[in-house]
């Protein structure tokens with residue numbers, strides 16, 4: 001479905017970003033894997049090594065892969081990253097904004113700096129990457145696809161996520177508004193809204209057996225999601241099959257949202 005296309009996935013060293021990157025490669029795309037070097041290791045991981053591993057998996061699928069380092073909240077680094085992707089892989093057709101953080105925190109004691117950090121990565125980062133990618137796509141003149149990994153949390157609240165859920169609602173709103181100026185260029189902009197997907201972002205929160213049991217009991221399909229469950233919907237939105245889909249949201253949550261009682 002994506003033969004001959006080139007994609008960039010942000011935050012693709014692990015989790016949903018990695019799953020999406022591999023799904024895009026399996027569908028025929030060459031894929032750039034964005035990673036960043038945080039001040040302190042995230043979940044004890046080596047992001048550069050993890051990103052190199054994802055590139056090796058992409059190459060094992062017969063596609064070209066490229067690891068590109070950039071903090072998505074840093075505009076100059078983002079623009080340099082996009083330039084590198086175009087130079088090394090020959091163009092850019094698909095951008096998936098997956099980079100994101102969600103350190104759970106109480107609202108009343110939340111420091112302003114944490115709000116700024118979460119918004120910088122999750123929302124400003126998506127704006128910076130989308131703007132840099134769209135500039136290339138417009139110049140290329142062959143259309144394009146921009147996909148934001150929003151969340152079920154764009155639709156409902158989280159008591160320990162008052163800094164986070166607005167960024168997920170904002171991700172979807174950003175895609176909706178970008179769809180308007182980019183439509184005449186054949187560039188579609190859509191959101192995917194995952195539910196509860198087993199990745200590092202949830203590792204601490206789901207270590208509470210009661211929380212895990214609560215969520216598990218609310219999912220009609222009877223299991224937590226995996227990153228692979230997000231790859232297929234993203235491949236669809238990135239493909240020609242979704243050529244008339246823009247400004248839309250695709251909820252991918254196993255039924256979690258609708259199952260109130």
Ligand SMILES: NC(=O)C1=CN([C@@H]2O[C@H](COP(=O)(O)OP(=O)(O)OC[C@H]3O[C@@H](n4cnc5c(N)ncnc54)[C@H](O)[C@@H]3O)[C@@H](O)[C@H]2O)C=CC1
Nearest residue numbers: 011013015016036071072099100151194196197199200201
């Ligand atoms: N896991 C879940 O249940 C859900 C996750 N999401 C969203 O999915 C996206 C991916 O999250 P997960 O894969 O679950 O988490 P994860 O923690 O496994 O992966 C997050 C990725 O973003 C990268 N990242 C963090 N800060 C960055 C920065 N400044 N620059 C570049 N990369 C950065 C991390 O290094 C990592 O590769 C996030 O946007 C999150 O909000 C949405 C709904 C549910």
Ligand SMILES: C[C@H](O)[C@@H]1OC(=O)[C@H](O)[C@@H]1O
Nearest residue numbers: 102151153195196201202
């Ligand atoms: C971090 C959360 O546990 C995860 O990310 C989201 O967007 C949803 O709230 C998931 O539960």
